[in-house]
Amino acid sequence: MxxxxxxxxxxxxxxxxxxxxxxxxxxxxxxxxxxxxxxxxxxxxxxxxxxxxxxxxxxxxxxxxxxxxxxxxxxxxxxxxxxxxxxxxxxxxxxxxxxxxxxxxxxxxxxxxxxxxxxxxxxxxxxxxxxxxxxxxxxxxxxxxxxxxxxxxxxxxxxxxxxxxxxxxxxxxxxxxxxxxxxxxxxxxxxxxxxxxxxxxxxxxxxxxxxxxxxxxxxxxxxxxxxxxxxxxxxxxxxxxxxxVGKIHWANVEFNCTEKELPDDLIEFVRNQRDEGVEFLKLKLIGEVNVDALAGAIPEAKSACRPMVRHLDISSDELTRVIDVENMTNKVDLPMGLREIQRSILTELENAQGNEDMTNNLIDELYALYRACRDAEIIGD
Ligand SMILES: [Mn+2]
Structure with a gap:
């Protein structure tokens, strides 16, 4: 033998x-x-x-x-x-x-x-x-x-x-x-x-x-x-x-955002992956989210999760965006002036449906606006 x-x-x-x-x-x-x-x-x-x-x-x-x-x-x-x-x-x-x-x-x-x-x-x-x-x-x-x-x-x-x-x-x-x-x-x-x-x-x-x-x-x-x-x-x-014999645990998984509590459920999901030993994680977000989640909760979750594993790659490209301007304007209570800026970004977002680049730019703008308001303590976390 x-x-x-x-x-x-x-x-x-x-x-x-x-x-x-x-x-x-x-x-x-x-x-x-x-x-x-x-x-x-x-x-x-x-x-x-x-x-x-x-x-x-x-x-x-x-x-x-x-x-x-x-x-x-x-x-x-x-x-x-x-x-x-x-x-x-x-x-x-x-x-x-x-x-x-x-x-x-x-x-x-x-x-x-x-x-x-x-x-x-x-x-x-x-x-x-x-x-x-x-x-x-x-x-x-x-x-x-x-x-x-x-x-x-x-x-x-x-x-x-x-x-x-x-x-x-x-x-x-x-x-x-x-x-x-x-x-x-x-x-x-x-x-x-x-x-x-x-x-x-x-x-x-x-x-x-x-x-x-x-x-x-x-x-x-x-x-x-x-x-x-x-x-x-x-x-x-x-x-x-x-x-x-391999040491590093890689995972390539999906997370369905539809009707989830964001950012908490997403953060919890990544935490569980980490607890199972995953070190390199590629996460594809799928399902439906409101634009405010895309501009707020998802970037928050990404920042919270990044240090949990050695490598994190979260893609939002396949998420379906749901835009409801009235609902969002009411939900995030901004003072006059800022409220107008928010409304104009949201309206442009509605019109940009299907245009990936423009949508992403507008979401970045909206996120920057919320971020600035939060930093100035105009709105809470
Ligand atoms: Mn070869």
């Missing part, structure tokens, strides 16, 4: 552009810590070898800090690691792979050419590196049929599995096809793939995307895992076990 830990897509040095600067820093530190966790798990589980299926780095050349941090962590373990370059971290003389820091980690083996390595007695690893992001030759064609050969054969590649479906928007400019059913058909016991960030067992116990170790963005379905795999040396079916 050979025991493998499979991982991929560490994307070290990624920018995390949609996050605020603090969250970005937190995420980039977590990406290093989680590698440490992977290595601890490898030791605990007593694995023979770690397979890392490409895109370990976000770019072929990364910052000195990232190179140093990754090398430092990898030195904490002596479990052999076999890795391939993916489309993000192509091999080259000036690439991160060729820095002394990485090159001299003696248990780290980069396969920048297609190779066959005996990782245990009678167990062969076939590594297929990405050599060009424009490659459109199916990678399964690079593999010979091993059905009649002795031993157990495992493949590691960084590719898009066409047996799952079409390219559907994922890295459109970068095809890298492979047909996993053809790989298994050629007598290989196990195929470990990189490129997709969520865990996906394409063929039970045979074909796996372990996904990224630490989620990279909102919308990844099931990221933050590695696999522990037992591979029997007699060629019978391997056994894949999923292990959660």
């Amino acid at each position: 050979v025991k493998i830990l499979a991982t991929a897509d560490w994307q070290m040095d990624m920018v995390g552009g949609s996050l605020n600067p603090n969250a970005r820093e937190y995420l980039s530190a977590a990406r290093v810590e989680t590698i440490e966790k992977i290595l601890e798990l490898a030791k605990e589980e007593n694995v023979d070898v770690i397979l890392a299926a490409g895109d370990l780095f976000e770019f072929p050349k990364v910052s000195d800090e990232t190179t140093d941090a990754v090398a430092r962590v990898l030195h904490q373990s002596d479990v052999p690691i076999h890795a391939i370059p993916g489309n993000h971290d192509l091999y080259g003389s000036s690439s991160v792979w060729n820095t002394p820091e990485i090159r001299e980690i003696d248990h780290f083996h980069l396969h920048n050419e297609q190779t066959q390595t005996e990782i245990a007695k009678g167990v062969f690893l076939h590594s297929i590196p990405v050599k060009s992001i424009y490659d459109i030759q199916p990678q399964d064609e690079l593999l010979e049929d091993v059905s009649d050969q002795d031993g157990v054969h495992i493949v590691m590649a960084h590719a898009h599995d066409v047996s799952v479906g079409t390219f559907g928007g994922h890295e459109d400019n970068c095809k890298l096809p492979i047909d996993s059913s053809k790989v298994i058909g050629k007598g290989y016991s196990l195929l470990i793939l990189g490129h997709w960030h969520s865990w996906l067992e394409v063929q039970e116990n045979r074909v796996l995307y372990p996904g990224t170790h630490e989620q990279t963005k909102f919308g990844e379905r099931d990221a933050g895992n590695v696999a522990i795999i037992d591979v029997p040396e007699d060629g019978t079916e391997p056994r894949i076990e999923k292990k959660k």
Whole structure:
């Protein structure tokens, strides 16, 4: 029995552009810590070898800090690691792979050419590196049929599995096809793939995307895992076990504002998310709100909630605005003069229905007016 830990897509040095600067820093530190966790798990589980299926780095050349941090962590373990370059971290003389820091980690083996390595007695690893992001030759064609050969054969590649479906928007400019059913058909016991960030067992116990170790963005379905795999040396079916290693809990949820007490219900909702461990939260507001809620309660809720989590992204774009000028003029009791300004903004708002930009500007104006009145203690909170 050979025991493998499979991982991929560490994307070290990624920018995390949609996050605020603090969250970005937190995420980039977590990406290093989680590698440490992977290595601890490898030791605990007593694995023979770690397979890392490409895109370990976000770019072929990364910052000195990232190179140093990754090398430092990898030195904490002596479990052999076999890795391939993916489309993000192509091999080259000036690439991160060729820095002394990485090159001299003696248990780290980069396969920048297609190779066959005996990782245990009678167990062969076939590594297929990405050599060009424009490659459109199916990678399964690079593999010979091993059905009649002795031993157990495992493949590691960084590719898009066409047996799952079409390219559907994922890295459109970068095809890298492979047909996993053809790989298994050629007598290989196990195929470990990189490129997709969520865990996906394409063929039970045979074909796996372990996904990224630490989620990279909102919308990844099931990221933050590695696999522990037992591979029997007699060629019978391997056994894949999923292990959660990712640290950061991301959530992408909706909040329906219709008939809610605002801002309180919204604040309570975010507080509950935080209490459940969510650190990066993307919240889409839906339903109906009055314009005064949009100009008052919702901005208030946003300010109250922002410090509750490490990253908060609240979108109001899909809210339906209900504008009732009479009702609002009566509700917010402004002195003469200001009352006229309020009424004119509300009337313009009524007329701006359907014009997104103008509506947003007017709501900002209304919010500024209420804010100023509150600051001057003309109206209460
Ligand atoms: Mn990739």
